[in-house]
């Protein structure tokens with residue numbers, strides 16, 4: 001399985017980077033430093049490795065999955081919700097609305113192109129200016145999930161999002177599409 005390891009967790013983020021382990025971890029470290037999120041929302045967290053990493057970087061995390069995430073039990077800085085992030089989307093959007101600083105929301109529930117679009121577009125309208133939405137599996141290369149961003153990008157732009165660029169990273173190589181909300185009136 002492509003991806004990387006963090007502590008005893010597996011992280012599914014695929015990458016064509018040569019240093020696929022270190023680069024994924026470095027990406028989240030640099031993202032945390034750039035955005036300085038008040039909280040990280042990990043929607044479809046699987047084992048929860050990225051939430052654990054973010055918590056260790058000082059960013060508290062809300063991790064959601066319909067399946068149990070035993071490695072997250074009692075993990076400092078991570079609040080695990082065994083829940084349906086679609087059915088309970090209003091609840092998580094209300095939590096986000098109450099945050100005192102920017103959030104990063106990672107949509108990685110998988111399930112094919114329609115499900116990926118549905119997840120991103122369920123959350124995107126509810127985020128605030130300065131919040132960041134990351135979606136996984138929107139890379140243009142097969143190893144990154146291969147889902148075309150052709151429908152996602154215009155939809156995000158119409159909702160007032162710009163693509164977030166980070167020096168030193170081409171997030172598409174990790175299968176990640178990054179969007180920062182710059183207008184909420186769209």
Ligand SMILES: C[S@@+](CC[C@H](N)C(=O)[O-])C[C@H]1O[C@@H](n2cnc3c(N)ncnc32)[C@H](O)[C@@H]1O
Nearest residue numbers: 011012013044045046065066084085108109110
């Ligand atoms: C691709 S995995 C996430 C991998 C993780 N982000 C990582 O990189 O390690 C997708 C996860 O989303 C969860 N999932 C899918 N649909 C869901 C839903 N509606 N509500 C909650 N979890 C869901 C699945 O149970 C699965 O664990």
